[in-house]
Amino acid sequence: MNHRLAIPSIALAVAALFSSGANAQTPVKIGVLTDLSGIFSDIGGMGAVEATKMAVEDFRKLPEAEKLKIEVVHVDGLNKPDVASAIARKWFDTEGVDVLVDLPTSAISLAVAPLVKEKNKVALFTASGSSDLTGKGCTPNSVHWTYDTWALAHGTADAITKAGGKTWYFLTADFALGQWLERDATPVIQANGGKVVGGLRHPTDTKDFSSYLLQAQASKAQVIGLANAGGDTINAIKSASEFGIVQGGQKLAGMLLFISDIHSLGLQTAQGLQLTTAFYWDQNDKTRAFGERFAARNKQRYPSMNQAGAYSATMAYLKAVAKVGSAKDGVAVVKAMREAGTFDDPLFGKTTLREDGRVTHDMMLVEVKKPEESKKPYDYYKVLTVIPADQAFRPLKDGGCPLVN
Structure with a gap:
């Protein structure tokens, strides 16, 4: 074997390998x-x-x-x-x-x-x-x-309780998110001098909220807290409108609402709702x-x-x-x-x-516009206040995360 020929060949092969590695994604x-x-x-x-x-x-x-x-x-x-x-x-x-x-x-x-x-x-x-x-x-x-549920509760429940909504009745989706929304909202309500007078849990994807809303109505609570999301929140608000609950003096508090929910409800039904959101496109x-x-x-x-x-x-x-x-x-x-x-x-x-x-950033408390206030598609929110990041989320020391010293 000619070793003088083999050495350059090996060198070229190694160079090619490194070259292909450098260009690999x-x-x-x-x-x-x-x-x-x-x-x-x-x-x-x-x-x-x-x-x-x-x-x-x-x-x-x-x-x-x-x-x-x-x-x-x-x-x-x-x-x-x-x-x-x-x-x-x-x-x-x-x-x-x-x-x-x-x-x-x-x-x-x-x-x-x-x-x-x-x-x-x-x-x-x-x-x-x-x-x-x-x-x-x-x-x-x-x-x-x-x-997260802490941020949503401290935004919406805090604002509504401070504005005079002192007695609450919860309609809570019987799964993790609903339970945590109610859990994180309750101490906020109590800290502002309010109290939770009752509540019911409903299955996910409930189509008929009639019986739940009748009991919420009968509670005489000033605020009915909707600790649910998506289609459940939409169905509950639609049913509340049909029962004339808001017209009767009670207030609805959507603990987790999205702009797509407002779109599905329509401004005529959703107007005046207050909610906490992390993002608004406009x-x-x-x-x-x-x-x-x-x-x-x-x-x-x-x-x-x-x-x-x-x-x-x-x-x-x-x-x-x-x-x-x-x-x-x-x-x-x-x-x-x-x-x-x-x-x-x-x-x-x-x-x-x-x-x-936890990723922290500002959150916003918003109110759904009246139909006549909306000037373009998805022009649905009035920003009432911006909640600074250091106030919007639970303090690091209070979470109990084992990664935190």
């Missing part, structure tokens, strides 16, 4: 685990998929995007924790998914979070409400974007640009705060992956997201990821 696979067919499909669903894809498109315009090969997949979790967990496990084990986005119920998120930690992936909870996700259920692999030039672009590709439906959350969380995640150089170590990616510090998100403003996984 890091694969990143995003799984949008959402509700495509149920009562939460309007607030997430294909809109959450589109928002995630929009984030990928915008990220690809950045210089660091050249490092990554990004794929987005989506599936309907049927709002069932066991189904969603099985899908997530399959995605992680055999299909190369690195991160989950959306996750439409708190029960799903609380079930999936330990699996995400076990597999060292990342979960971006952009559509789940339970504040336990950043409390006793926190993990180093979880990021809770958009809102707030400023950046949110309007996003809202109009989203509507153009989503059948002229404007984005909910969950869909906005899917966009912003995906963008922050991809920037962190590019910094780390890989999506394979979920803890390292979440750490990089946190180390980005406070940044100016185009949809949520000044935004920070805390060590308990």
Whole structure:
């Protein structure tokens, strides 16, 4: 063998290997685990998929995007924790998914979070409400974007109780989110001199609220708190309108309402409702640009705060992956997201990821406009007050997250 010929050949082979490695892209696979067919499909669903894809498109315009090969997949979790967990496990084990986005119920998120930690992936909870996700259920692999039950309760319940709504009766969805909404609102009501005089729990996807509302009406409570979401909230408000509950002097408090809910109800029915939201598409030039672009590709439906959350969380995640150089170590990616510090998100403003996984930003207390006040499609909210980030979310020390010293 001619060793003088072999050495240059080996050198060329090594150089070629390093050259191909330098040009290789890091694969990143995003799984949008959402509700495509149920009562939460309007607030997430294909809109959450589109928002995630929009984030990928915008990220690809950045210089660091050249490092990554990004794929987005989506599936309907049927709002069932066991189904969603099985899908997530399959995605992680055999299909190369690195991160989950959306996750439409708190029960799903609380079930999936330990699996995400076990597999060292990342979960971006952009559509789940339970504040336990950043409390006793926190993990180093979880990021809770958009809102939580503590923030919603302290926004809406605080404002309504201070305005004179001292006695409350809750209609609560009998699943994790509803229970946590009621749980987090109750001490706020009591701290403002009010009290909860009663309540009922109803099944998810209830079509007929007549019997529940008759009992709420009979309670004589000043405020009927709707601790539910999506189609349940819409059906309850429609039924309350038919029963003349507001006309009779009682007030409805939607603890979790979305702009898609207001659209389904119509301003004639929804006018005057107060609610807390993390995002409103018509707030400023950046949110309007996003809202109009989203509507153009989503059948002229404007984005909910969950869909906005899917966009912003995906963008922050991809920037962190590019910094780390890989999506394979979920803890390292979440750490990089946190180390980005406070940044100016185009949809949520000044935004920070805390060590308990809670993303903080300003929240807004808004009131639904009267029909004559609305001047264009989805022109539905009047912003009553902006709740600063450091007041909008539960203090870090009070959550009980084991990651917090």
